[in-house]
Amino acid sequence: xxxxxxxxxxxxxxxxxxxxxxxxxxxxxxxxxxxxxxxxxxxxxxxxxxxxxxxxxxxxxxxxxxxxxxxxxxxxxxxxxxxxxxxxxxxxxxxxxxxxxxxxxxxxxxxxxxxxxxxxxxxxxxxxxxxxxxxxxxxxxxxxxxxxxxxxxxxxxxxxxxxxxxxxxxxxxxxxxxxxxxxxxxxxxxxxxxxxxxxxxxxxxxxxxxxxxxxxxxxxxxxxxxxxxxxxxxxxxxxxxxxxxxxxxxxxxxxxxxxxxxxxxxxxxxxxxxxxxxxxxxxxxxxxxxxxxxxxxxxxxxxxxxxxxxxxxxxxxxxxxxxxxxxxxxxxxxxxxxxxxxxxxxxxxxxxxxxxxxxxxxxxxxxxxxxxxxxxxxxxxxxxxxxxxxxxxxxxxxxxxxxxxxxxxxxxxxxxxxxxxxxxxxxxxxxxxxxxxxxxxxxxxxxxxxxxxxxxxxxxxxxxxxxxxxxxxxxxxxxxxxxxxxxxxxxxxxxxxxxxxxxxxxxxxxxxxxxxxxxxxxxxxxxxxxxxxxxxxxxxxxxxxxxxxxxxxxxxxxxxxxxxxxxxxxxxxxxxxxxxxxxxxxxxxxxxxxxxxxxxxxxxxxxxxxxxxxxxxxxxxxxxxxxxxxxxxxxxxx
Numbered sequence: 001x002x003x004x005x006x007x008x009x010x011x012x013x014x015x016x017x018x019x020x021x022x023x024x025x026x027x028x029x030x031x032x033x034x035x036x037x038x039x040x041x042x043x044x045x046x047x048x049x050x051x052x053x054x055x056x057x058x059x060x061x062x063x064x065x066x067x068x069x070x071x072x073x074x075x076x077x078x079x080x081x082x083x084x085x086x087x088x089x090x091x092x093x094x095x096x097x098x099x100x101x102x103x104x105x106x107x108x109x110x111x112x113x114x115x116x117x118x119x120x121x122x123x124x125x126x127x128x129x130x131x132x133x134x135x136x137x138x139x140x141x142x143x144x145x146x147x148x149x150x151x152x153x154x155x156x157x158x159x160x161x162x163x164x165x166x167x168x169x170x171x172x173x174x175x176x177x178x179x180x181x182x183x184x185x186x187x188x189x190x191x192x193x194x195x196x197x198x199x200x201x202x203x204x205x206x207x208x209x210x211x212x213x214x215x216x217x218x219x220x221x222x223x224x225x226x227x228x229x230x231x232x233x234x235x236x237x238x239x240x241x242x243x244x245x246x247x248x249x250x251x252x253x254x255x256x257x258x259x260x261x262x263x264x265x266x267x268x269x270x271x272x273x274x275x276x277x278x279x280x281x282x283x284x285x286x287x288x289x290x291x292x293x294x295x296x297x298x299x300x301x302x303x304x305x306x307x308x309x310x311x312x313x314x315x316x317x318x319x320x321x322x323x324x325x326x327x328x329x330x331x332x333x334x335x336x337x338x339x340x341x342x343x344x345x346x347x348x349x350x351x352x353x354x355x356x357x358x359x360x361x362x363x364x365x366x367x368x369x370x371x372x373x374x375x376x377x378x379x380x381x382x383x384x385x386x387x388x389x390x391x392x393x394x395x396x397x398x399x400x401x402x403x404x405x406x407x408x409x410x411x412x413x414x415x416x417x418x419x420x421x422x423x424x425x426x427x428x429x430x431x432x433x434x435x436x437x438x439x440x441x442x443x444x445x446x447x448x449x450x451x452x453x454x455x456x457x458x459x460x461x462x463x464x465x466x467x468x469x470x471x472x473x474x475x476x477x478x479x480x481x482x483x484x485x486x487x488x489x490x491x492x493x494x495x496x497x498x499x500x501x502x503x504x505x506x507x508x509x510x511x512x513x514x515x516x517x518x519x520x521x522x523x524x525x526x527x528x529x530x531x532x533x534x535x536x537x538x539x540x541x542x543x544x545x546x547x548x549x550x551x552x553x554x555x556x557x558x559x560x561x562x563x564x565x566x567x568x569x570x571x572x573x574x575x576x577x578x579x580x581x582x583x584x585x586x587x588x589x590x591x592x593x594x595x596x597x598x599x600x601x602x603x604x605x606x607x608x609x610x611x612x613x614x615x616x617x618x619x620x621x622x623x624x625x626x627x628x629x630x631x632x633x634x635x636x637x638x
Contacts, residue, residue, distance in 0.1 A: 027051060043194045050183045050190075057180045063107060064169045064176075067127070071165065072318065074134055076333060080239065084335065116175065119168045126165045133158055159297070170325065240313070240334040243320065248273045248289060251329070260306060260336065277304050292317035292330040301337070312338045364437075364458035367444075370451065372397045372413060384460075386431050405430065409439070416441035416454045425461070436465040478553040480531055481538035489552035489560060493613045496550070496562055497606075504608035509572035511561040512620035513579070516598040516632045518557040525593075532589050533597060540582045545575060560620070569605050569637065576601045576635035600627040601635035 027048045104124045111117035133152060140149035152158070240260060243252035249272055253265045261268065261276065273289065274282035281304045288298045298317040303310060313334040320329040364384060367376035373396050377389045387400060397413075398406040405428055412422045422441035427434060438461045444453040476488035484492065493510075500508045515521075515537060522530040534557065541551050541559060550562040563572055579601060586594040602624025604616055619638040627636035 024055075043190060047187060047190055047194075050187055054180055054183050057176045057183075060107060061173055061176055061180075063103060064173050067104075067123075068166065068169060071127070071130060071162070074130070076316075076318075080333075080335070084238070116172060119172050123165060123168050123172070126161050126168070129161055130158070130165075133161075154299075173323075238335075240332070240336070242332045242334075243329060244273065244332065245329040246293070246327070250276060260311065288315075288317055289330070292319050293327055295319050295321070295327050302334075310338070311336055312340075362460070364456075366456045366458075368397060368413070368454045368456060370417065370453060372417075372454075374400060375453065384430060384433075384435070401430075412439070412441055413454065416443050417451050419443050419445065419449075419451050434462075435460050436462045481535055481553050483538050483542075483559075484550065484552040486552070486554050489550070489554065489562075490613060492550050492552075493562055493616070496564055497611065497613060497616070499564065500606060500608060501610065506564065507566040507568065507571075507605060507607045509561075509563040509566055509569070509575075509603060509605045510616050510620045511563070511572065511576060511579075511601055511603050511635075512617065512624045513559050513561075513599050513601040514624065515557040516600055516628075521595065521597075525595075529589055529593070529595075533587055533595060536587050537583070537597060537599075541579065544578045544582050560617070566605075569603075572603050572605055573635065573637075576603055580633060580635065598633040600624055600632050602627055602638065603635055604638045 027044075031044060031048070104120065104127065108117060108120050108124070111120065137149040137152050140146070140152065236255075238256065240257045241252075241254040242250055242257055245251050249270055250268050251270075253268045255265075257268060258265055268276065272282075273285060277285065281302065285302060288300055292298050297319070299315065301312065301314055303312045305311075314337050315335075316333045318331045318333075319327045320331055322328050362380065363378075364380045365376070365378045366374060366381070369375050373394055374392050375394070377392060379389060381387060381389045381392065385401060392400045398410075408426050408428060412424055416422050421443065423439070425436065425438050427436050429435075438459045440457045442455040442457075443451045444455060445451050476485060476491075477483065478485045496508060500506050515533065518530065518533070521533055534553075537557075538551070538553060538559070541561070545551060545561060545563065548564070550560075552560050552562075554560055561575070563575060566572060579599065583597055583599050586596045588594055602620045602622065604619035604623060606616055623636045623638040626638075627634050630636060
C-alpha cells in the first residue's frame with residue numbers, strides 16, 4: 001500500500017522526539033566516559049551543547065511545521081463548518097489551534113533580538129489575524145450571515161496572510177536547517193578527533209544505545225497508535241478526503257470515498273483521477289488540478305455519475321508541498337452536496353410554477369424594494385402597460401410607469417413604506433385604455449420591524465364599476481320608457497329651481513300630464529298593449545321638446561316636463577299645444593291595431609321665487625285636473 005499522508009505527517013512530528021531521547025541517552029554515555037579522562041569530558045561537554053542546540057532546533061522546526069498544519073486544519077474545519085453548518089467539524093481544529101500564541105511566545109524568548117525574532121513576531125501577528133478571521137466567520141455563520149462568512153474566507157487578504165505566513169516560516173525554518181547542518185558538520189569533525197577517547201566508553205555507549213533503541217521502538221508503537229487515531233478521524237469525517245501524487249494517482253482515501261464509489265481503499269489506491277471519476281469528469285477537473293499543482297488552493301463544484309446516480313461535490317484542492325517547497329501532489333476534500341442540489345432544483349421548479357401561476361392571473365402583481373425599485377412583476381405588466389417585465393426589473397417604478405401614474409400612487413407607497421397596509425381605488429389610463437383599479441399595498445417587514453419592500457396587488461375592477469354605474473342609472477331611470485324616473489326628476493327639478501333663483505329673469509315651466517282613459521286601454525287590450533302605448537307616448541313627448549328639457553315618467557301614465565330658460569308663459573303654452581297635436585295621430589301597435597290616444601296637461605310657471613319642488617308640482621297637478629274637468633285633450637295653467 002502506498003504511504004499514507006497521515007503516516008508521513010506523524011513521522012515528521014514523532015521522529016524528532018525519538019531522536020531527542022536517543023541523543024540524551026548518548027549524552028549520558030559521553031558524560032560517563034568523561035570520568036575516564038578530563039579531555040574527553042571537555043569534548044563531551046562541547047558536543048553535548050551542540051547536540052542540545054540541534055535538539056532545540058528540531059523542536060523549533062517541529063513547532064513551525066505543526067503551526068502550518070494547525071492553520072491548515074483550522075481553515076479546513078472552518079470551511080467544512082461554513083459548507084455544512086455542523087459544529088462538530090470545528091472541535092478537532094479548534095483544539096489544534098489552542099495555545100498557539102503561548103507556543104509562539106515561548107519560542108520568541110529564545111531570540112531576544114535579530115531577524116529571527118522579527119520574523120517570529122510577524123508570524124505571531126499573522127496567526128492572531130487568522131484566529132480573528134476564524135472567530136469572525138464562525139460568528140457570521142452562527143448569525144445566519146453565511147454569504148458574508150464565505151466572503152471573508154474567500155477574501156484576498158486571508159490568502160495573502162497565509163502566503164506571508166508560509167514565506168516567514170519557510171525563511172525561519174531554512175535558517176534553522178542551515179544552523180543544524182553547521183552543527184552536524186562540527187560534530188562530525190569533533191567525532192574524528194575523539195574516536196580514541198570514545199573507545200574507552202564503548203561498553204557504556206552500548207548500554208545506552210540499547211536504551212536508545214528501546215526508545216525508538218516505543219516511539220514506533222506510539223506512531224502506529226497515532227496513525228490509527230488519525231485514520232479513524234478521517235474515516236468519520238462526512239467528506240471525501242483523498243491525496244494524489246504528482247502523477248494524479250491516488251495514495252490515500254478515507255472510508256467516505258469507499259462508500260461513495262463502492263470500492264475498498266486498497267482497490268482505489270494507485271488509480272488516476274480519470275480511473276476514479278471517469279474520463280469526462282477528469283477532463284473537467286484537469287484545469288483545477290493544473291492550478292493546484294502550481295501551488296494554488298482551489299475551490300469549486302463538480303459533478304459525476306457514479307453507479308448510475310449523479311453526484312454533486314463541493315471540492316477543495318490543497319497543494320502537498322515538501323520541505324523544499326516543491327509540490328509533490330495535492331489533497332482533496334469533497335463534500336457531497338447532491339441533496340442540497342436536489343433541494344435547490346425543487347425550489348427552482350417551485351419558483352417557476354409560482355411564476356407561471358402569477359403570470360396567468362388577470363391581476364398585476366409586483367414587489368418593490370425600499371427604494372421603490374421593481375424586483376418582481378408578472379406578465380400582466382406587459383398587457384396593461386406594454387412594457388416587458390424583464391426590461392423593467394431593477395428599475396425605479398417612476399421611471400417605468402411615468403410621472404403621472406407614479407404621482408397617483410406615491411402617497412400610498414410612502415405610507416406602505418412607513419408600515420401601513422394600503423387598500424384604495426383609482427382610475428388610470430395606459431396604452432389608451434382607462435381602467436378602474438383596486439390596489440392593495442402590503443409592507444414587507446423584517447422581524448426587527450424594518451420595512452424592506454412592498455407587495456403590491458392591482459385588480460382591474462372596470463367591469464364592476466361599469467355595472468355599478470349601470471345599476472345607478474337604472475335606479476334613476478324608468479325601465480319601460482327609458483325616461484328619468486321620479487328620483488331623477490326630484491334631483492333635477494331641485495337643481496333647476498336653484499338655477500332659477502340665481503337668475504330672476506329666467507322663467508321655468510313644469511308640465512304635468514297623463515294619458516286620457518288609460519285604464520280603459522289596459523282593461524280592454526291588456527297590459528302589454530298598455531306598455532306599448534306608454535313607450536310610444538314617451539317617444540312622442542321627447543320629440544316635442546329640446547334636448548336640454550327634462551321629460552320624466554313619475555308613475556303609471558303620469559309624465560312631467562321641466563322647461564327652463566323660457567321668455568314668457570306663452571312659450572310653455574306652445575310646447576303644450578305641440579304635445580297635444582303630436583298625440584292626435586293614432587298609435588300603430590301592429591297586427592292591425594291602431595289606438596287614438598289623448599292627453600291632458602297642467603302647466604305651472606315660476607320666475608325666480610322660492611317655491612319648493614313639491615309646491616311647483618302640486619300647482620301643475622292642480623292645473624292638470626282643471627284641464628280634465630274642462631273636457632280633456634287640452635292644457636290649463638294653474
